[in-house]
Amino acid sequence: MSEEYKREYVFGLDYGTSDFKFGPIALGEVPEVIENRGYFIDRSSLMSRIMGVDREIVVGKDIPRFLESREDLAERMVYPMRNGVIAKDDERAWRVIRELTRYALESFAPSDEEFEGFYVVASISIVSPRYMYERLFEIFRDLNRDRVLVKAATIIPQPLAVAISQKTPTCTVVESGHGNTQICPISMYPVRNAVIALNRGGGAANTLTMEILKDAGYGDLAKEESFVRLVKEKIGLIPRNLDEAIRYAKSNPEKVRVSLKIPGTRIKILLDDMAWTRFLIGEFIFNPGHEIFQSYFARGMPKPSDIKIGDTYFYGMMDMAEAVIMSVERCSIELQPHLYSKILLSGGNFSWSVPEGLEGIAVRPDEKLRQQLLEKEIEGANVSIVEDPKYSVWRGCIVYGYAVPHDYEWKWERMEGWMYVA
Amino acid sequence: MSEGSLGSREIRLVCRLQPGSQGIDVVLEALRAAGYTLDGNSILRGSLRAEFRATSLSGDEAMILVKSAEPDEFRSLLGLLVRECWYVDVYYHLRGGDARAAAGGLGIQLPEDGVYRSRVRFSGVELRVDAYPRHGALTISYRAGWREVNSGAALKIHERILGMESGRGIFDKLLGWIR
Known part of the structure; x- marks a missing residue:
């Protein structure tokens, strides 16, 4: 019965650098998308008191209705995942993440008695440090205080979610969002010491x-x-x-x-x-x-500058093919040809098209990277863009949540399984 | 239900395998024998485009996404699956205009906001309705077995929800034969 319940209530959350994709398995293949940002309302202002605004943070499609002057935007608008990593003590960013998560879960939570909370699969950057995992679990636990929204949760890195959605156990995932690009070889699990991050998207x-x-x-x-x-x-x-x-x-x-x-x-x-x-x-x-x-x-x-966040360097100016090669060459020689033979491009930054009449002059991202790799003597690289690149992480979350048995509990040493938080 | 988008539709089939069966291989074999082409995760035949999306780790369930199919092709696939499986849960995921049309077709009045859940009977089958009006999304699902497919209910539900008619009605077939 619990397994059946879980399969009805799997819920995916993809915390992208620019967009936040979310929704339950019941949505099919396309999640809801809102910008990964929150606007802090000036609650001390006379107008907000007259208008009876009782919220401190606004997220989602309501944001434009609350915007004040352009000058206020920079101060009050918070994009928490700009680099894919939130500093441990960046309380404003964590509050936005909490509000986005609440917004997502509440808008799909049924009010009947049968509902005991979602099985949430969250996906964050591969370079996220352990404290981000801990903090997210804390948010899920905390949200349950008012009303049970999360029965159990798990967190997976975005490139792994892409590989899962494509059912590809050995590949190189290039996941490029708004703020950064993650290049991650995968051989059943992400090869973490081969990950290269670019400080651009x-x-x-x-x-x-x-x-x-x-x-x-x-x-x-x-x-x-x-x-x-x-x-x-x-x-x-x-x-x-x-x-x-x-x-x-x-x-x-x-x-x-x-x-x-x-x-x-x-x-x-x-x-x-x-x-x-x-x-x-x-x-x-x-x-x-x-x-x-x-x-x-x-x-x-x-x-785009080289920066260090936590233990990870984000390269600013390294070209895309160079970054792929550097990442693959950190893996065993035996594995390298397999990693070049399946390079998956995912993320909103790879949604480019070629207008009619410009074929051959303009190309799609997969062709561009293949060309770049060829110039660096990597022959036979097989590069492809995943179907609907913007949604592939969310789809991977849903497939993962569906497949992992409900009684497989979270293990910190393997970073997998369900953490029961209700 | 929010106005605006033209809509989208997807069909997801969750196949519960027979207890003690040898996993998904039995289904794959049956699909091949029935003339379906299996290419990677894709299942192809005629107008049907489907894809294996996931299998549970315990091996007792498989999820198939039907991307496009004429009603007859859909019925044919479902018929094969219910023969090989214990049962098949059929989910229609609809958005925007398609969601509104399907709700109208089943006589369901949707609220403007919140999460709406209910059950309706159509062609002798109980349909579960999950609607998220704020997001313009609607899911209609039911459990299909031999009875639902053989009685023609599965096809009627399919046509009612998607507003399609099966490709060859009786007159089509007769005219085809005469020609």
């Missing part, structure tokens, strides 16, 4: 898009991140070869010219003679070391 491409918009005369609009992200997603292209793509764009401007109307506003973006810069956005994700980016750095655009 979709957010770095946003920064470059911002500069491109400024150069095109849209400097005041370029201050709003959600707007910049939308522009990046609509106009950004990955070039097969950047120099060739730029030459092509300059001699065939009509093929790459783009105009973009922002829905629900009067705003229209037009890239005419600067349309070649569309290719820079995609290239920056794979190779920020290309000399063309020097002019942006020289004008003040922040360079």
Whole structure:
């Protein structure tokens, strides 16, 4: 009976650097998505008292209704998982995580007596230190004080969730979100000492898009991140070869010219003679070391820097293929060909398409990485983008929760099993 | 139920294997024998596109996701599975417009918010309804055995929920024969 109960109530939580994906097994293959952020309301203000706002943190789709001036945004808006890791003492970030988790679970929790809490499978970055696991379990336990929402919980690293969702026991997972990129070889379990992390993801491409918009005369609009992200997603292209793509764009401007109307506003973006810069956005994700980016750095655009968080180095400027090779070469020689033969690209940062008419000049991320690896003499690499890359971690959570028996209890030494918290 | 999106639909089949059976291999063998092509995790035949999603570690259950299928192909797959399994739980996951249409088709009034759970009878089968109006999501499920498939109830439920009609009705078949 308990096994049947568990299979009805598996719930996945994917704490991405930019988006938070969540939902029960009953949702099928597509989770709910909200931004992984929280807005701290100024409760001392007269207006919030008049309006009867009794919450301190707002998350989810309600956020835009509570936003104040642009200046307040930087101070009050908290993106807790920007780097995939939350500092132990960053209380504001942990409060946002608690609120997001509560929001997710409450919005799907039935109120009938049969419900005894969800079997929650949470997924976090592979570089997350142990205290993040402890803190999440504490949050699940704490949420149960008001109403039982979590019966048992488990936590798995995001690359492992991807491998599970693809049913691939031996592979290299490149999981790239907004804030960072994790490269993780998997041979049944993640090979933890071979993990390479890059301090860049979709957010770095946003920064470059911002500069491109400024150069095109849209400097005041370029201050709003959600707007910049939308522009990046609509106009950004990955070039097969950047120099060739730029030459092509300059001699065939009509093929790459783009105009973009922002829905629900009067705003229209037009890239005419600067349309070649569309290719820079995609290239920056794979190779920020290309000399063309020097002019942006020289004008003040922040360079993705090498940083150390906990025990992990996040490389800023290392190109994507180099990072894959470095990661694979940390594994046994016998295993290496198998890891190159199945490279899985996952995460929202790999959702790029090729517009009609630009085939061959613009490519998808799998083709770009294959090309980069070939240039570094890695032949026969098999690179593929997982189906719906944005949702693969959440799907892996659901499959994992479904498969792990309810009586397999959490073991800290193996970091697997169910922790009963109700 | 929130307005807006056009909708989406997925069908998940959770097959409970016969007690003491030799796991999923029996089902795979039966699928091959019936002319299905098994390619990695994919199950293909005619209009049917399905995929093995997971197997429980205890080996007593397997989950199959049906990505697309004409009603007749779906009935055919379900018929084969209930023959090889103890029973099959059928889940329809619907979103947006598809969720609203399915609820309407079954005469269910959904609230605007909260989590809604209820049971309705259709074609002699008890259907469980789980709705999440805030997220525009609806899941309808039932347990299928030999009786539900043979009586035609499974096909009727499928058509009612997805608003489809099976490809070849009696007139289609007759005209096809005459031609």
